[in-house]
Amino acid sequence: MMNILQTRLIHWKRQWVSLLFWLLFPIISTLLIIQLTSFIQEDSKVPVGIVLQEDTALATTLYESIKQTPLIRVHDLDEHEALAQLEKHQLDSVFVIHNGYEANIQKNSRNHLITSYRSDLSFAYTPVKEMIVSFVQQDTGRSKAAYIVKDLSDTYGGGQQWNWKDVVSKSVDIQKKEDLLRTTFSFTDGSPTASDDEVIQFKPWGLWALFSLLSTLLLFDWLIKENRLSILPRFAFIRISFKNYMLQNALFYTILCIIFDGLALLTFYFVIHEPISLGLIAAMLSYRIMLNAGAFVLAICFKNLYLYYSTSFALVLLFAISSGAIMPIDGIINRVPWVEFLNPIYPFLQNNVVNLWLLLFAVWIISWYVRKEKFDA
Amino acid sequence: MLNIDSLSKSYGKKTILDELSFSIEQGEIVGLVGENGAGKSTLLKTLATLQLPTMGTITLDGMSYGTQRKTVRKNIGFVPQEIAIWDEFTVEENMVFFEKLSWKKKNNTQLKQLCLDMNLEKWKDPVKTLSGGMKRKLNLAISLIHDPTLLLLDEPTVGIDLKSRKEIGNYLKNQAINNGRTILYTSHDMDEIIHLCDRVLCIGNDPFYQEILKDAEKDVIIM
Numbered sequence: 001m002m003n004i005l006q007t008r009l010i011h012w013k014r015q016w017v018s019l020l021f022w023l024l025f026p027i028i029s030t031l032l033i034i035q036l037t038s039f040i041q042e043d044s045k046v047p048v049g050i051v052l053q054e055d056t057a058l059a060t061t062l063y064e065s066i067k068q069t070p071l072i073r074v075h076d077l078d079e080h081e082a083l084a085q086l087e088k089h090q091l092d093s094v095f096v097i098h099n100g101y102e103a104n105i106q107k108n109s110r111n112h113l114i115t116s117y118r119s120d121l122s123f124a125y126t127p128v129k130e131m132i133v134s135f136v137q138q139d140t141g142r143s144k145a146a147y148i149v150k151d152l153s154d155t156y157g158g159g160q161q162w163n164w165k166d167v168v169s170k171s172v173d174i175q176k177k178e179d180l181l182r183t184t185f186s187f188t189d190g191s192p193t194a195s196d197d198e199v200i201q202f203k204p205w206g207l208w209a210l211f212s213l214l215s216t217l218l219l220f221d222w223l224i225k226e227n228r229l230s231i232l233p234r235f236a237f238i239r240i241s242f243k244n245y246m247l248q249n250a251l252f253y254t255i256l257c258i259i260f261d262g263l264a265l266l267t268f269y270f271v272i273h274e275p276i277s278l279g280l281i282a283a284m285l286s287y288r289i290m291l292n293a294g295a296f297v298l299a300i301c302f303k304n305l306y307l308y309y310s311t312s313f314a315l316v317l318l319f320a321i322s323s324g325a326i327m328p329i330d331g332i333i334n335r336v337p338w339v340e341f342l343n344p345i346y347p348f349l350q351n352n353v354v355n356l357w358l359l360l361f362a363v364w365i366i367s368w369y370v371r372k373e374k375f376d377a
Numbered sequence: 378m379l380n381i382d383s384l385s386k387s388y389g390k391k392t393i394l395d396e397l398s399f400s401i402e403q404g405e406i407v408g409l410v411g412e413n414g415a416g417k418s419t420l421l422k423t424l425a426t427l428q429l430p431t432m433g434t435i436t437l438d439g440m441s442y443g444t445q446r447k448t449v450r451k452n453i454g455f456v457p458q459e460i461a462i463w464d465e466f467t468v469e470e471n472m473v474f475f476e477k478l479s480w481k482k483k484n485n486t487q488l489k490q491l492c493l494d495m496n497l498e499k500w501k502d503p504v505k506t507l508s509g510g511m512k513r514k515l516n517l518a519i520s521l522i523h524d525p526t527l528l529l530l531d532e533p534t535v536g537i538d539l540k541s542r543k544e545i546g547n548y549l550k551n552q553a554i555n556n557g558r559t560i561l562y563t564s565h566d567m568d569e570i571i572h573l574c575d576r577v578l579c580i581g582n583d584p585f586y587q588e589i590l591k592d593a594e595k596d597v598i599i600m
C-alpha cells in the first residue's frame with residue numbers, strides 16, 4: 001500500500017497544479033456563484049428612503065417589514081437628507097413615517113400616517129407605495145379588530161379584561177402560525193426555501209454537488225491516461241495486477257477528495273454560514289463514494305480521452321438540468337417523478353445516505369474485478 | 378532451463394506457431410529470427426506468460442507454466458516490442474516507479490547503476506526528451522529491476538544507432554557470461570544476431586535467413 005502510494009506521488013508531483021485546481025474547484029465555484037448572485041441582487045434592488053420619526057413598536061415593525069421585502073433596498077435617513085438624495089435620483093422614492101404613527105393607529109385615525117415623495121424618474125414608486133399601504137392597512141385593520149374585540153368583551157364579557165395590546169399580539173401570532181400564502185418554490189431542493197428574502201436562491205450544496213460531479217469526472221481521467229496498452233505487459237512482472245493498481249489508486253483519490261470535502265464543509269460554514277450536521281456529513285461521504293465509484297466505472301469504459309471529457313460534460317449538464325439547479329423543473333418532476341429518482345445527486349440533496357447508484361456502481365466494480373485480467377488468462 | 382514441448386499457438390483458425398519443441402540452457406544467448414508476421418512476438422509473449430498456448434507445455438527450471446504461473450513470472454524479464462515506459466516521467470522516476478511495485482527491493486544507487494551499466498546516463502531527464510536509443514535502454518533496464526534469470530527481449534535494438542546497439546549487445550553478453558542469465562531475443566539485424574548469439578531459432582520456412590545463418594556457420598534450429 002505504501003509503495004503504491006509512493007508511485008502515485010510520482011504522478012501527483014507532476015500534476016499538482018491541475019490536481020489542486022480540480023480539488024478546489026467545487027468550493028471556489030460555489031462560493032463565487034453564491035457571492036455573485038447576492039451581489040447582483042443587492043445591486044438590482046430598488047433604493048427606497050425611509051424616514052422613521054418615532055421608534056414605537058408599530059412604527060419599527062412597519063420599518064422591518066419594508067426592509068425585509070425582497071426587491072427593496074432600504075436607506076434609513078432623516079427627511080432632509082432623504083429628499084436631497086431623491087432629488088439627485090439616488091433614491092427611487094422616499095416614505096416618511098410620521099411622529100404619532102402608533103398613536104394615530106390606536107386612535108383609529110388613518111390620516112397623515114405616512115408621507116411619500118417621488119421624483120420624475122421614480123419607476124417603482126407605485127408598487128412600493130402599494131406595498132407599504134398594504135402593510136399599514138394590515139396594522140390599522142388589526143387595530144380596528146382589537147377595538148371591536150375590546151368593545152365586545154366590555155359589553156358582553158365576563159370577568160376577563162381584554163386590552164388592545166393583547167389582541168394585536170395574539171392576532172400577529174395567529175398570522176404567523178397560519179400563513180395564508182405559502183410558496184413551495186424550490187431550487188435543487190425538495191423542501192420549500194427557508195426564507196424568501198432572495199429572488200433567486202441557489203442552494204450552496206446543490207451547486208457544490210454539481211461542481212463536484214464535474215471535477216471528479218475530470219480528476220478521474222488518470223484512469224484513461226494510465227490505461228495504456230503499451231504499459232500493460234509490465235504489470236505481469238510486478239507485484240500488483242493492473243486492476244489492483246487502479247483500484248488502490250482510486251482509493252487514494254477518494255481519500256484526497258474526502259479531505260477536500262471536509263474543507264468545503266468548513267469553508268461554507270465560515271464563509272456563508274451553512275450549518276454542519278452529522279446527517280450532512282454522512283450524506284456527503286456517501287455522495288463522494290458514489291461519485292468516485294461512478295467516475296471509475298465511466299473511465300474504465302473509455303479509451304479516448306476527448307470522448308470521455310465530452311461525455312463527462314454532457315452528463316454534468318444533464319444532471320444539472322434534471323436536478324433543477326439551472327432552471328426549476330417542478331413541472332417535469334410532477335409529471336415524471338422518476339427523473340428525480342434517476343438523478344444521482346438527488347439523494348445527497350435530500351441528505352440521504354442511501355444512494356441506489358452507489359449500489360449499482362459497487363456491483364459493477366466488483367463484477368469487473370472478478371473478471372479475468374487480460375494477462376492473467 | 379527453458380523447455381518447450383510441442384507448443385502451438387493459433388489465433389482463431391490461424392495457426393501461427395505449429396508444434397515447436399526446443400530447449401535453452403542457462404547462460405545461453407539464443408536469437409530468434411523470421412520475417413515480419415512469422416510469429417516471433419507471439420512466441421515471446423507466450424514464453425512470457427502473457428498468452429496461453431493453444432497446445433503444448435512449457436517449463437522453466439522445472440516450474441510449469443500451467444500451474445506455477447506467478448512463480449514463473451518472478452523469474453522472467455520481458456522487454457516488449459513496444460516501449461513500455463511513462464513518457465512524462467524522468468528516467469529516475471520510471472525506475473523508482475517500477476521498483477516500488479517490484480518483487481525485489483533496490484535502492485536508488487542500485488537503480489542508477491543498472492542504467493549506467495548500459496550507458497544510460499541521463500538520470501534526471503524526462504523520457505520525452507530522450508532519443509529512441511535511450512528509451513530502448515530504459516525499456517530494458519526496467520525489465521531487469523527484479524533480477525530475472527530468463528530475459529525475453531522483443532527487438533530491443535530496433536531503430537537505434539550502432540553505438541547504442543553495441544552497448545546493449547555488450548551488456549547482454551556480459552549478463553549471460555557473468556550472471557548466468559539466459560537470453561532469448563529477436564532482431565532483424567543479422568550481423569547483431571550472428572555476433573551475439575550462441576544459437577539461432579528460425580521461425581517460418583524462409584530460406585533467406587537460413588542461408589545467411591548457414592554461411593555464418595551458426596547453429597540453427599529451423600521451426
Ligand SMILES: Nc1ncnc2c1ncn2[C@@H]1O[C@H](COP(=O)(O)OP(=O)(O)OP(=O)(O)O)[C@@H](O)[C@H]1O
Nearest residue numbers: 388389393411412413414415416417418419420458
Ligand atoms: N492478438 C492477435 N489476434 C490475431 N492475430 C494476431 C494477434 N497477434 C498477432 N497476430 C497475427 O499473428 C501473426 C504473427 O504476429 P507476430 O507479432 O508474432 O509477428 P512477428 O514475427 O513478431 O512480426 P514482426 O517482425 O513484424 O514483429 C501475424 O500475422 C499477426 O497478424
Ligand SMILES: [Mg+2]
Nearest residue numbers: 417418419458
Ligand atoms: Mg514482433
